Amino acid sequence: MYELSWVLRSKPEWQRKASDLDILSKWRKEALEQQQSLDRDEKLTEKMARQIQLCGYAKIADSERGIERGCFDAIxxxxxxxxxxxxxxxxxxxxxxxxxxxxxxxxxxxxxxxxxxxxxxxxxxxxxxxxxxxxxxxxxxxxxxxxxxxxxxxxxxxxxxxxxxxxxxxxxxxxxxxxxxxxxxxxxxxxxxxxxxxxxxxxxxETNVALEESGRIQGVDCVWPGDRPDSDPEEGVDEEEWKRDRNSKKDLPEANTYSGELEQVLxxxxxxxxxxxxxxxxxxxxxxxxxxxxxxxxxxxxxxxxxxxxxxxxxxxxxxxxxxxxxxxxxxxxxxxxxxxxxxxxxxxxxxxxxxxxxxxxxxxxxxxxxxxxxxxxxxxxxxxxxxxxxxxxxxxxxxxxxxxxxxxxxxxxxxxDVPPQQAEWAAEALQQARADAASRVSHLPQELVDLITERVPAMxxxxxxxxxxxxxxxxxxxxxxxxxxxxxxxxxxxxx
Structure with missing residues (x-):
């Protein structure tokens, strides 16, 4: 969901396009069609494709400065x-x-x-x-x-x-x-x-809300509601039928309907x-x-x-x-x-x-x-x-x-x-400038003494x-x-x- 959302928000003028229901519907359709070859447990569901929260991301953006949420929370x-x-x-x-x-x-x-x-x-x-x-x-x-x-x-x-x-x-x-x-x-x-x-x-x-508490996803503790089925079919059982039956038993995560969590959390x-x-x-x-x-x-x-x-x-x-x-x-x-x-x-x-x-x-x-x-x-x-x-x-x-x-x-x-400049070169230049300034007390010091002071300055x-x-x-x-x-x-x- 994050990846799909970011791909869409990376498009030029995505906010304008996302407000067009026809374009938004086309994006969702394309996203689902591109997953046809994937297994059921790898696919986005229709609800997930709708829960990409584009309207929420638009609301939390700063249009004056162009500030938008990036590929993940807090970026x-x-x-x-x-x-x-x-x-x-x-x-x-x-x-x-x-x-x-x-x-x-x-x-x-x-x-x-x-x-x-x-x-x-x-x-x-x-x-x-x-x-x-x-x-x-x-x-x-x-x-x-x-x-x-x-x-x-x-x-x-x-x-x-x-x-x-x-x-x-x-x-x-x-x-x-x-x-x-x-x-x-x-x-x-x-x-x-x-x-x-x-x-x-x-x-x-004090304000951060964890992902599982934000209402975006109906989480599951495990994809197997009960004991995990065997990893291999028993002898004599049709393998394709066994796979379909095994996969149908999986309890996969699902998306909730978006209800403004992004705006509420930010x-x-x-x-x-x-x-x-x-x-x-x-x-x-x-x-x-x-x-x-x-x-x-x-x-x-x-x-x-x-x-x-x-x-x-x-x-x-x-x-x-x-x-x-x-x-x-x-x-x-x-x-x-x-x-x-x-x-x-x-x-x-x-x-x-x-x-x-x-x-x-x-x-x-x-x-x-x-x-x-x-x-x-x-x-x-x-x-x-x-x-x-x-x-x-x-x-x-x-x-x-x-x-x-x-x-x-x-x-x-x-x-x-708190820390004076540590550059020895800066300190030496400052002392020489002060010695060249007639209004400075350093100007009255002999060069040998100025050189000695320069050596003793605690600089690097x-x-x-x-x-x-x-x-x-x-x-x-x-x-x-x-x-x-x-x-x-x-x-x-x-x-x-």
């Missing part, structure tokens, strides 16, 4: 969230970071020279016991980094929905040299706030009048005729528990000469406790999972085209699909701006408001920051493996419970 997208003016200013400002000497470009470690980091939170991150003005006790849980933390900036969300940067800087964006970026990021954060509010509203414990949480923390990332993927393919990403969530990232937002602001790419999502599932021993058939019908498969449910994918903004809860693992050059004879690229929202319901984490050199980044990446690679194994590595046990 939202818009193809016109960011204005043309902001998009153009972003491209221009990013160009200043891209057009630097080759030896100054920050190619992401391990990316084979394909991923260019313009702003990345792993560089000049918070290092426990090293970063000035932030010396907490080291946390101990496996999901919490004992060494590192990404550094967010604080943004005030005003009553009118606009956003103002509260922190004095954004990590890895020079507050003077890259000053044009600051207003752009404020505008992008402001545009994402309504989308974040929807994501938070759907995962809020309850966005307002962030207006609050200060939110966002971690900023800006990165490009570059393909060339020599390296025409991008292998795709790995399944992961963003950050670690001490960063409290509750939602992600990505704006795909530019692409050229690449094939379609998708961002896929999945969630872990619990083991059901009501199946019979070795009943693989029941598990396959109800969950699409066989015995000894991992307890993981794929929940769909979103096309990541230029101009699209996506947001989803950090409860879902996501993975970028492979893509390549559309025309292998010339270069291509994809560029993104990512916002990682820190949970606004917990105590704030250390931010750029570029070499130190890059070394810490490698350590952080190694730690998080291990975390991704542990998280996937712990949350996603449970397998169905087909023995009795």
């Amino acid at each position: 939202w997208y818009s193809d016109r969230l960011i204005s043309d003016d902001v998009a153009q200013r972003l491209k221009t400002a990013a160009g200043a970071l891209e057009n630097v000497p080759e030896d100054a470009k920050d190619w992401h470690p391990g990316s084979n020279g394909q991923v260019l980091d313009l702003v990345h939170p792993s560089l000049y991150c918070v290092v426990y016991g090293r970063t000035h003005a932030y010396l907490p006790d080291k946390p101990r849980e496996w999901a919490i980094s004992e060494e590192f933390c990404w550094l967010p900036s604080d943004f005030a969300v005003l009553a009118d929905g606009s956003v103002t940067l509260v922190s004095p800087y954004i990590n890895n964006l020079h507050p003077a040299k890259q000053q044009p970026f600051y207003r752009i990021i404020e505008d992008v954060v402001a545009a994402f706030i309504p989308m974040f509010e929807r994501v938070l509203g759907e995962i809020d414990k 309850s966005p949480i307002s962030l207006r009048g609050r200060t939110v923390q966002c971690i900023i990332k800006l990165a490009n993927i570059h393909l060339t005729p020599e390296q025409p393919k991008y292998a795709g990403g790995s399944w992961h969530v963003e950050g670690m528990a001490n960063e409290h990232i509750v939602a992600s937002g990505i704006y795909y602001y530019d692409e050229e000469n690449i094939t379609e790419s998708r961002l896929s999502f999945r969630v872990p599932t619990g083991q059901p406790e009501y199946h019979q021993q070795n009943d693989n058939e029941c598990m396959r019908i109800l969950y699409g999972i066989n015995g000894d498969d991992e307890c993981v449910q794929a929940i769909g994918s979103m096309v990541t085209k230029a101009g699209r903004a996506l947001s989803w809860p950090n409860l879902f693992q996501h993975c970028l699909s492979p893509f390549e050059l559309a025309d292998a004879s010339r270069p291509g690229h994809r560029k993104i701006l990512a916002l990682f929202l820190v949970d606004p319901t917990v105590d704030p984490i250390a931010s750029a408001t 050199t570029r070499e130190e920051a890059e070394a810490y980044r490698l350590d952080l990446m190694a730690e998080r690679t291990a975390f991704v493996g542990t998280h996937s194994e712990t949350a996603y590595g449970v397998r169905f046990n087909m023995c009795e419970h």
